[in-house]
Amino acid sequence: MAQQKALFLESFGGEFAVRSTEIYKPGKGEILVKVLATALNPVDWKIQVFKMFVKEENYPAILGSDSAGIVEALGEGVASFSVGDRVVHEASFSSNKYAGFQQYVLVPAEIVAKIPDNITFEQASTIPVGLATAVEGLYGDANRGETGAKKLAPPPWEAGGEGAFKGKSIIVIGGSTSVGQYVLQLLKLSGFSTIITTTSLHNADLAKSMGATHVIDRNADLVSEARKILDDPIDIVYDTVSSKETQAQSLDLVAPGGQVISTLFLQVDKADYPDKSITEIYADLHLPNLRALGVSLYGKLTELLASGALKPNRVEVLPNGLAGIPAGLKRMERNEVSGMKLVVKPFETP
Numbered sequence: 001m002a003q004q005k006a007l008f009l010e011s012f013g014g015e016f017a018v019r020s021t022e023i024y025k026p027g028k029g030e031i032l033v034k035v036l037a038t039a040l041n042p043v044d045w046k047i048q049v050f051k052m053f054v055k056e057e058n059y060p061a062i063l064g065s066d067s068a069g070i071v072e073a074l075g076e077g078v079a080s081f082s083v084g085d086r087v088v089h090e091a092s093f094s095s096n097k098y099a100g101f102q103q104y105v106l107v108p109a110e111i112v113a114k115i116p117d118n119i120t121f122e123q124a125s126t127i128p129v130g131l132a133t134a135v136e137g138l139y140g141d142a143n144r145g146e147t148g149a150k151k152l153a154p155p156p157w158e159a160g161g162e163g164a165f166k167g168k169s170i171i172v173i174g175g176s177t178s179v180g181q182y183v184l185q186l187l188k189l190s191g192f193s194t195i196i197t198t199t200s201l202h203n204a205d206l207a208k209s210m211g212a213t214h215v216i217d218r219n220a221d222l223v224s225e226a227r228k229i230l231d232d233p234i235d236i237v238y239d240t241v242s243s244k245e246t247q248a249q250s251l252d253l254v255a256p257g258g259q260v261i262s263t264l265f266l267q268v269d270k271a272d273y274p275d276k277s278i279t280e281i282y283a284d285l286h287l288p289n290l291r292a293l294g295v296s297l298y299g300k301l302t303e304l305l306a307s308g309a310l311k312p313n314r315v316e317v318l319p320n321g322l323a324g325i326p327a328g329l330k331r332m333e334r335n336e337v338s339g340m341k342l343v344v345k346p347f348e349t350p
């Protein structure tokens with residue numbers, strides 16, 4: 001059986017190790033992608049350290065949620081791609097064959113996009129999870145059914161969506177995070193007139209280049225600084241950081257009846273905010289409940305990237321391919337990465 005290299009998290013809370021494993025065969029509607037770049041995400045170190053998201057019986061597990069590469073083989077019925085196409089997609093640690101930290105990965109063709117010529121593989125690999133989280137939080141159903149909070153509709157790549165929220169204001173906590181950079185760009189496309197964000201001040205220009213109209217120092221008193229800028233009550237705060245402190249700030253800022261969009265689970269006592277809701281995101285486009293939004297997005301992603309309407313994150317390529325991932329994750333855990341996506345090239349693995 002043909003073999004490839006993959007990075008395994010060997011056991012629940014255990015250590016990472018690179019070793020050989022099988023190369024999968026694409027099933028009906030699937031593509032086998034040769035992964036030329038894969039990006040690191042905070043969830044990858046959190047799975048190891050906090051023993052979350054991957055069930056104990058699924059170890060040894062391959063993690064990794066961002067992939068860019070070349071179509072290696074097509075499953076039955078896939079007509080929209082050819083072998084050799086440059087493609088980008090969200091990978092998923094829900095199953096080893098769909099996870100990103102390996103040299104070959106499977107993915108359903110309907111959530112794959114071709115990479116336009118103006119974007120490198122490394123840049124493309126910074127897009128999937130950050131963008132999916134931004135998209136699900138703003139335009140998806142998330143857990144809104146339970147909270148009664150409303151999504152923004154339509155998204156800017158669908159008919160009637162571009163510029164639909166002209167005149168509206170919004171706050172994005174963490175405008176230099178990977179997710180935050182995509183949230184800012186989408187809000188700009190959606191037409192929001194006032195987009196306030198927080199970053200370290202050395203990332204203020206980065207946030208402005210992504211669409212922020214106002215940048216507040218993340219160490220300033222956000223609630224009072226934001227109120228100086230805003231004339232009207234605010235309906236939505238997108239909290240990409242979602243610490244206990246930023247969730248409390250977000251809930252203080254949002255008007256009664258409004259919602260906070262959170263990338264992490266609830267860390268404050270919701271009973272203190274009875275007239276406000278928190279929408280929690282889990283942005284895996286492989287999941288059935290997110291699939292329709294993913295198909296809609298990936299149908300337009302090539303165009304959004306080619307036109308420059310969506311820009312990737314800045315990239316730092318780590319040495320040693322898959323073997324370089326554990327050291328990169330440690331840097332992320334220690335909060336040593338700022339306004340940058342760490343990326344590896346799996347075929348550089350020693």
Ligand SMILES: NC(=O)c1ccc[n+]([C@@H]2O[C@H](COP(=O)([O-])OP(=O)(O)OC[C@H]3O[C@@H](n4cnc5c(N)ncnc54)[C@H](OP(=O)(O)O)[C@@H]3O)[C@@H](O)[C@H]2O)c1
Pocket residue numbers: 041042043129130133173174175176177178179180198199200201203218240241242246262263264281282283284332337338339340
């Ligand atoms: N639920 C989901 O499906 C999902 C998906 C993706 C991510 N997430 C979660 O969302 C969070 C963001 O992920 P990411 O990949 O976008 O992160 P990231 O890019 O790795 O985050 C690094 C950035 O965080 C910023 N930051 C940290 N604390 C901040 C604060 N108090 N205020 C403002 N900015 C702050 C730093 O900004 P400065 O350097 O400018 O200070 C830095 O640039 C993580 O907790 C991640 O686990 C959840």
